Amino acid sequence: MASAGTEGTRSKLSYDWLYDPKTRGIIFQIALLAGVAALFIEIALNTAANLKAQNIATGFGFLERTSGFDIAQTLVPYSSTSTYAQVFWVGLTNTLLVAVLGIVLATILGFVIGLARLSDNWLAARLATTYVEIVRNVPLLLQLLAWYFVLLVVLPSGQNPLRLPFGIAINDRGIYLPAPIWEPGFGAVLIAAIAGIAGAVAIGIWAKRKRLATGQQVPAFWYALAAIVAPPLLVFLALGAPLSFADPHQGRFNLEGGIVLLPELLALLLGLTLYTAAFIAEIVRSGIQAVPRGQKEAAAALGLRPWQVQRLVVIPQAMRVIIPPLTNQFLNLTKNSSLAVAIAYPDLVSVFAGTVLNQTNQAVEVILITMGVYLGLSLLTALLMNWFNARMALVER
Amino acid sequence: MRPPTKFLGTVVLALMATTSAALAESRTLDDVKRHDALRCGVNIGLAGFSAPDDRGRWTGLDADFCRAVASAIFEDPNKVEFIPLSAKERFTALQSGEIDLLSRNTTWTMSRDTSQGLTFVGTTYYDGQGFMVRKALGVTSVDELAGASICMQTGTTNELNVADYFRTRGLTYNPVVFEKNEEAVAAYNLGRCDAYTTDTSGLYSQRIKLADPDENVVLEQIISKEPLGPAVRQGDDQWAKLVQWTLFAWLNAEDLGVTQSNVDETLKTGSPQVRRLLGQEGEFGKDIGLKNDWAYQVVRNVGNYGESFERNVGKGSRLNIARGYNKLWKDGGLHYAPPIR
Numbered sequence: 208m209a210s211a212g213t214e215g216t217r218s219k220l221s222y223d224w225l226y227d228p229k230t231r232g233i234i235f236q237i238a239l240l241a242g243v244a245a246l247f248i249e250i251a252l253n254t255a256a257n258l259k260a261q262n263i264a265t266g267f268g269f270l271e272r273t274s275g276f277d278i279a280q281t282l283v284p285y286s287s288t289s290t291y292a293q294v295f296w297v298g299l300t301n302t303l304l305v306a307v308l309g310i311v312l313a314t315i316l317g318f319v320i321g322l323a324r325l326s327d328n329w330l331a332a333r334l335a336t337t338y339v340e341i342v343r344n345v346p347l348l349l350q351l352l353a354w355y356f357v358l359l360v361v362l363p364s365g366q367n368p369l370r371l372p373f374g375i376a377i378n379d380r381g382i383y384l385p386a387p388i389w390e391p392g393f394g395a396v397l398i399a400a401i402a403g404i405a406g407a408v409a410i411g412i413w414a415k416r417k418r419l420a421t422g423q424q425v426p427a428f429w430y431a432l433a434a435i436v437a438p439p440l441l442v443f444l445a446l447g448a449p450l451s452f453a454d455p456h457q458g459r460f461n462l463e464g465g466i467v468l469l470p471e472l473l474a475l476l477l478g479l480t481l482y483t484a485a486f487i488a489e490i491v492r493s494g495i496q497a498v499p500r501g502q503k504e505a506a507a508a509l510g511l512r513p514w515q516v517q518r519l520v521v522i523p524q525a526m527r528v529i530i531p532p533l534t535n536q537f538l539n540l541t542k543n544s545s546l547a548v549a550i551a552y553p554d555l556v557s558v559f560a561g562t563v564l565n566q567t568n569q570a571v572e573v574i575l576i577t578m579g580v581y582l583g584l585s586l587l588t589a590l591l592m593n594w595f596n597a598r599m600a601l602v603e604r
Numbered sequence: 605m606r607p608p609t610k611f612l613g614t615v616v617l618a619l620m621a622t623t624s625a626a627l628a629e630s631r632t633l634d635d636v637k638r639h640d641a642l643r644c645g646v647n648i649g650l651a652g653f654s655a656p657d658d659r660g661r662w663t664g665l666d667a668d669f670c671r672a673v674a675s676a677i678f679e680d681p682n683k684v685e686f687i688p689l690s691a692k693e694r695f696t697a698l699q700s701g702e703i704d705l706l707s708r709n710t711t712w713t714m715s716r717d718t719s720q721g722l723t724f725v726g727t728t729y730y731d732g733q734g735f736m737v738r739k740a741l742g743v744t745s746v747d748e749l750a751g752a753s754i755c756m757q758t759g760t761t762n763e764l765n766v767a768d769y770f771r772t773r774g775l776t777y778n779p780v781v782f783e784k785n786e787e788a789v790a791a792y793n794l795g796r797c798d799a800y801t802t803d804t805s806g807l808y809s810q811r812i813k814l815a816d817p818d819e820n821v822v823l824e825q826i827i828s829k830e831p832l833g834p835a836v837r838q839g840d841d842q843w844a845k846l847v848q849w850t851l852f853a854w855l856n857a858e859d860l861g862v863t864q865s866n867v868d869e870t871l872k873t874g875s876p877q878v879r880r881l882l883g884q885e886g887e888f889g890k891d892i893g894l895k896n897d898w899a900y901q902v903v904r905n906v907g908n909y910g911e912s913f914e915r916n917v918g919k920g921s922r923l924n925i926a927r928g929y930n931k932l933w934k935d936g937g938l939h940y941a942p943p944i945r
Contacts, residue, residue, distance in 0.1 A: 276767040277779050287771045352787070359794040365753075379795050380753060380778075460741075460752040460798045461778065470796065471780070548758065548783045551791065557758065557781065565759045 254571060269567045270295070276562060278553045280469055291563050298555035299580060305472065305554065306541040306584070309479040313540060314533075316480060317487025324492045335488065342485040348546055350482055355474035355550040362470065365461055374454035380461050382468040385452035392449040400439035407431035471552035475544070483540045487533065494529035495521060526599045534592035538585045545581070555580060632836070632843035633893050636677060636704050641685045644670035645703035648688040651809055652917035652925070653709045653729075662686045666707040668912040669728055669834055669851070671905065673705060676850045676898040681905040695720055698837055705847060706835045709805070716835075725848035727833040728909075729917075730929040730938050732826030733765050734804035736811060739821050741798060746825050750775040755788045755797035757781070761828070762801055769827045789813070803830055808923045824928050846892045853899035855941035856881055857908035859932055864907035867900065880944050888944055899944075909939070 224230060258265050270292040277287050282300040285293050323335035342350070359379050363369045368378035374385040407430075414427035443449070455465030498521050506520040507513075548557035560577040564570055636642055646654035646666055654664040662670075662684075671681035687703050698706045699721045710716075711731070712724040735754070737743045743752075746769065756762050758781045770777050780797050782788040789810050792800040800807070807822045814820055834851065836844050857863075860878050862870050870878055879885045882903075883896035890896060906912060910932075917925045931937025 275771070276763055277770070277777065279778055279780060287767050356790065356794060359791060359796050364795050365798070458751050460749075463751065548781075549787065551755075551780045551782045551787075553781065557783075561758045561783070562763060562781070566764060 258571070265569070265572070267572055269569055269572070272567075274563070275566075278558055279551075280467075280472065280553055291559075291567070294563055295555075295559050295576070298553065298557070298559040301553055301558075302541075302544055302547075302555040302580075303584075305475055305479065305544050305547065305552070308476055309483065309540050309544065310537050312476065312480040313483035313487055313536070316484035317536075318491050320484060320488035321491025321495070324488060325495060339485045339488050342481055343489075347478065347482050347543055348549060351474060351478040351546055351550055354478045355471065358470050358474050358477075368457075368462060374452060374465070376455055376462055376465075378462065379470060380467070381470055382473070383455035383462045384466045384468070385454045386465045388451045388453055390449040390451065392446045395446060396439050396443045396449070399442040400435070403435045403438040406434035406438075410434055469552070471547070471550050474550055475547050475552045479540055479543060482543070483536055486536050486539075490529055490532045490536065491525070494525035494527075497528045498524045523599070527596075527601060530592060530596045530599060534589055534596075537588050537592065541584050541588065542581060632704055632840045633677070633846065639685075640678075641683045642670060642674045642677065642705060643685045643687055643703045644673070645687050645689045645694055645697050645706045645708050646670065647708045648690060650709060650805075652805070652921055652923045654686075654688075654707070663916065665728060665912055665916045666709060666834075668906050668916065669707045669854070670705065672854055672902045673847055673850050675901040675905040676846070676853075676894055679895075679901045679905075695722065698722060698835065701837070704836070704843075709832045710835060712831045712833045712835075721838050722835045723838045723844050724833050724835045725844055726851045727831040727939075728851065729805070729832040731803050731805050731830035731832050732929070733762055733801060733828040733830070734807050734826045735799045735801045735823045736792070736807045736820055737799045737823065739819050743799075744823070746823060746827060747773060747775065749777060749799055751777065752798035753778040753780055753796065755780045755782065755792040755800045757785045757788050757802065758783055762803075765828045766801060785810075804928075805917075805925070808917070808925045812922055822926075824926060826929065842893060846894065849888075849892055849944075850898070850902060852941035853881060853902055853944065854906075854909045854912075855932070855939050856944055857899065857903045858910040859934070859941065862903050862908060863911060864903060867903045871900070877943070877945075886945070 255265070271290055273287075274289055274291050274294045275287055278285060278294070278297050280301055281297045282304060283293070283296050285297045320335045320338060323331045324339070326332050326335075362377060362379040365378050365380050368376040368383070370376050376383040410430045411427055414425040414430070417423060417425055453464050455462040455467075457463075502520055502524065503516055506516040511519065544554060545556040547554035548561055551557075555577060560573055564573040567573070644667075646662060646664075649655040650664070650666075652664055654662055654666040657663045667686065670684045670686065674684045675681045677683075687697065689697050689703075689706075689708060694706055694708055694710065695716070697703050706722070707728070709729065709731075712727065716722050717724050735746055735749065737749070743749060750770070754766060754777050756766065756779065763779070763781060766777070766779070780788075780791065782791065785802070789800060791797060793814055800810070802810070804822060804826055811817050811820055811822065834847060836847055856877075860875070860881060862874075862878060862881065867882070871882060871884070874882065874884070876885065880888065882900040883889050883898065887896060889898040892898075895901075907915070910927075913927065913930060914920045917923045918927065927935075927937060929938045931939065933940040
């Protein structure tokens with residue numbers, strides 16, 4: 208302060224400008240932004256120059272080239288004469304399949320275990336605690352390998368499958384289900400089913416309005432169920448059952464025909480589900496414990512049955528605590544599915560960032576695309592969960 | 605071991621190699637003689653090809669070839685300085701002059717032979733991608749594997765070779781592709797796959813690690829070409845010819861029925877071809893800068909090619925690899941050495 212008095216007066220104006228916190232903040236932010244931008248531009252230019260110097264091909268033209276390799280599980284049409292772009296779609300759909308199934312199963316299992324941890328039943332609570340503590344603390348990769356090799360040991364050999372009713376067969380090459388064959392007229396059954404679902408939704412809306420207007424309870428669930436099941440069933444029978452099944456039959460090495468659930472898919476689902484469920488169980492437990500005890504007691508005092516207390520009072524409030532960390536677990540599961548290559552499941556990382564990268568040597572492009580996909584999937588999941596969270600959040604007036 | 609000095613030496617020699625390459629012409633043989641030992645680059649440890657045994661002695665087909673060249677030069681198979689090299693180091697070591705000969709299960713390809721300063725002189729082992737199946741399946745050829753599940757490793761050419769092979773023939777198969785070889789073998793062992801595929805020499809060394817090696821069989825057929833052979837530096841033709849004709853003499857000895865045990869007898873009773881091989885007629889040894897009995901020394905000290913093969917990778921070894929493509933041409937194999945005359 209003393210020095211500012213003697214020398215500062217000469218250039219007071221510039222000092223004012225320089226020491227203004229707001230101006231300084233803007234200057235520093237612009238400088239930082241420019242620095243980061245320069246760094247990224249430098250990285251991009253440097254990469255391009257080095258790739259050119261090493262005579263490594265660049266660009267996305269490789270996506271149009273023929274892949275030349277086969278993939279064990281394809282949800283979209285694919286053969287070894289397809290392009291690398293189609294490999295990408297095969298990998299993406301395989302990743303999505305395991306992520307979506309894993310999220311659904313882990314959520315269900317996680318809720319059950321989370322509730323079991325809070326159960327009054329001593330055995331159920333201890334079992335749930337043991338499960339959570341063991342599964343959470345063993346690396347996922349080891350669990351995946353363990354489940355995979357356990358499955359291979361436990362399942363019957365390829366030549367002696369376990370035959371179940373309805374043409375289902377199980378061996379160490381997978382679970383074989385009969386493949387449905389749509390015959391002419393099956394479209395009408397589908398239309399009837401869609402109409403039935405629309406009817407069920409209408410019944411639900413009607414029942415809610417009636418309840419709000421008159422206070423009368425309608426067994427809407429049973430009406431809706433009837434609306435969904437009856438129309439397609441009647442059409443199906445009326446048209447003379449236009450559907451048949453192709454049972455898997457024994458080939459020289461494997462069962463052939465039918466729909467196959469690969470042991471790699473089963474092991475990956477098992478591993479991801481059990482691992483993520485342990486984390487979800489803890490989230491559910493903490494969410495329910497976050498609901499004040501008074502809420503439960505008040506609900507009981509109003510005469511609600513125990514399950515009504517849970518469904519109508521405790522869980523809706525617990526959900527507000529549960530959903531944000533639950534979103535994290537869904538993202539984790541999706542990202543963890545990239546460990547699939549260790550147990551030969553053909554996911555995006557295995558077929559695209561693995562085989563395609565190896566064949567084309569275009570590491571930068573392939574990895575950029577793959578990272579973009581996981582980023583996109585994560586942002587999409589987060590978006591959906593945020594929307595859901597907003598719906599469940601406490602409405603403040 | 606002396607890794608730091610060896611590494612330094614490699615670097616220094618790599619720098620020197622650029623300037624002294626022109627001067628090094630036809631000097632390799634003189635260098636070897638002055639050093640009084642052949643400096644031979646081998647694999648750090650590949651059972652059957654080059655690996656130290658329980659007494660620390662280098663054994664294997666590749667190691668035997670080093671001994672054969674040393675015998676031809678020094679009449680002593682022990683004048684070899686084995687220098688174990690990783691796959692990454694091997695070409696630099698040869699280019700820089702750290703070794704005189706590379707005998708390290710190296711595939712002979714065009715780019716290596718033309719643009720990396722190496723000259724391949726022949727093939728000591730015809731390798732290629734093969735398949736291992738359980739004996740009980742009764743499969744004898746790759747085409748019979750149509751519809752089978754095949755375990756393999758990702759990031760290799762194996763994956764593409766299999767796809768090409770089956771696609772060309774309009775056959776289908778179920779690939780089970782693992783990140784690591786260990787898991788691919790374990791899954792095959794547990795019955796997940798009907799077949800496991802990698803390079804044939806790898807199949808044999810994996811097989812002896814399986815729970816029941818005798819219940820598994822490696823198909824003779826291969827679906828890709830991996831000729832493994834010795835290489836020397838480019839630019840010294842005399843040295844290249846010396847190494848090349850040592851290999852040919854090794855093969856010709858088997859062709860003519862000259863073995864380690866009967867070589868002294870055949871000296872007296874040999875046919876004209878045998879007499880030329882063993883140096884009793886002509887001046888073939890002198891023309892490559894050696895003594896006339898160079899090939900006699902090779903057979904006496906190391907045996908012929910077939911003996912070395914059976915001892916190291918064939919029936920006399922744990923690997924028990926069938927000769928297959930590595931038979932002489934007259935037995936249905938690919939080994940065909942030009943005649944010595």
